[in-house]
Amino acid sequence: KPHAEDGHALNYVNDATTSSHDKYQDGQKCQNCVFWAKDAKDGWGTCRHPKFADVLVNENGWCNSYAPGA
């Protein structure tokens, strides 16, 4: 799968710390999101949210469907 680009969906960014979204809070990133599939290789892995079914997301990424859990 291709790597997601900034703006892929849901205000996604590959570097969470660059997000200016109202919901973003320090420390949130794909790597600790409930949708993260924990299969990262070289920093990229699967997000189980349907909006990201066709791409790999960055372990340091973020989108506005972030939910703590992983």
Ligand code: SF4
């Ligand atoms: Fe990353 Fe979670 Fe958004 Fe998926 S749902 S892109 S793992 S923050």
